[in-house]
Amino acid sequence: MNFQLSEEQQMLADSAKRFVRDHFVKSSDVEKHRQNKKLMPLDQATWQQFAELGWLAVPFDEQHGGLGMGVLETMVLLEALGEGLIMAPYIATVVLGGGFLRRASAEQQAQTLPALVEGKRQLAFAAEEYERVFSLENTAMTARVNGSEIVLDGTKACVMNGDQADQLIVLARTAGQPGDRGGLSLFLVDANADGVERLAHRTVDGRQGAEIRFNNVTVPETACIGALGDGYALAHTVLMEGLLALSAESVGSLSVLLNETVEYSKTRKQFGLPIGKFQALQFRMADMFIAMEQTRSLLLAATLKTAEGHDDAAFAVHAMKAQLGRAGRKIAQEAIQIHGGMGMTDELGVGHYVKRLSAADGLFGNADVHLAALART
Structure with a gap:
């Protein structure tokens, strides 16, 4: 295995380290944020700077405004950002949300990826549930097929960036029982759709997330990412x-x-x-x-x-x-x-x-x- 960084990877690491030096989150700022009774939204200027630096474009194809890089470059970037406790939803939006969209239909990609790369759209992956040891197959939230529509019912816990995301990628069960890998489906849902209730909370490290409740949330079949029932x-x-x-x-x-x-x-x-x-x-x-x-x-x-x-x-x-x-x-x-x-x-x-x-x-x-x-x- 070659552990030597390429020239592009080294440039990416250097730019992230410079950013951390210039924008290092001081301990006092983190503590002030943690003790503040009101949840503090993401600094949009910082997120926009991520876009201007090209970091939001790292894993995406050039046809969507991306840089065509992969998991190695993502690792290099995030290791550098981890040194500075930079509280930005990069993993939730770019790695997880973007990971699903890179494998979505051409229409779904065209509607979402350009805005994501430009820093105008954020995502969240709603997968974890209460009272269950986490694993994808333990999903119990239901997605009922009703003609050409899907009706979502259930609750997702500890959704990273769930309080600020514009769209949610929801893992739900269209068939089978908790523990089955079959019958799981993925849906792209508007975070402000009727029936979606978001209860924001702060995590132990000062970041933010949300409990998200879905009460008869209706989405079209075209909101499904991949084949229905084959989402695992x-x-x-x-x-x-x-x-x-x-x-x-x-x-x-x-x-x-x-x-x-x-x-x-x-x-x-x-x-x-x-x-x-x-x-x-x-x-x-x-x-x-x-x-x-x-x-x-x-x-x-x-x-x-x-x-x-x-x-x-x-x-x-x-x-x-x-x-x-x-x-x-x-x-x-x-x-x-x-x-x-x-x-x-x-x-x-x-x-x-x-x-x-x-x-x-x-x-x-x-x-x-x-x-x-x-x-x-």
Whole structure:
């Protein structure tokens, strides 16, 4: 495997790192946002800058205004953005939403992709449900065929960017029972359609999402992405890309936790010496480094296998997500403890990175869920 970035990939990484340096989210700003009783909408100027930089166009074909890149470039971009806790719905809109639209009909693409690339449209993938361990086949929300229309009923929980999305991609069951892979369908739904109720909430890391209720929401058959009842394979493919993107962003955050902990150990003194001189703490930071490198290696392997279409790509993605949960907890806990009392405060950036990693672990199944999926695979 070639781990050397191409010239285009390196330029993309450099531009993202410059953006992070110029727009780094300060700890005080994150805390102010978290404590604010009112939910704060996305800074449209920042999202528009994403469009101007070409980042919203990364995975799309040139005929839709895209750059024709793939999962490797997405990984490079999101790892850099993860270093700065940039709170933008890139994964929800471009990776997940855009992933479905890249595989949608020509008419659906023409109606949505140009606006998405220009930063004028946002998307959200509504898949998770209450009282169910997350997996696509556990979907219980119903989609009833009524002539040439589909009627959606049910509730989706913890929808990333669900509060601000213009359109929703909804996974619902047109046949079968929860646990069946057959009978699942995907629908492109106007977020402001009659019968759609959005209850916005803030996540533990300061970002926003929504519980979305569908009460007899009617959409035409043409709103279906792919074949009716055959949505599992498509949803699984896009979800794997979404998990890779989420993992790449988290690896960027993990690298910051490791680096800030090492730097802190060089300046914090105890008994007249920097605490980094004590062998016990050196061992712990060495363990953090090993966990970090294991996670980064799995991310690279899973991304390359997905990009090259290997048969065991899904196996590698499940392993990546399971490792991310375990390594994230290990590195986060060590970072907080080595920082001592300061690690528990909201004024220090460490706590905010830890919250982001905690939220990422629980999204679309935690480490235990993916370890079980890994065993089944």
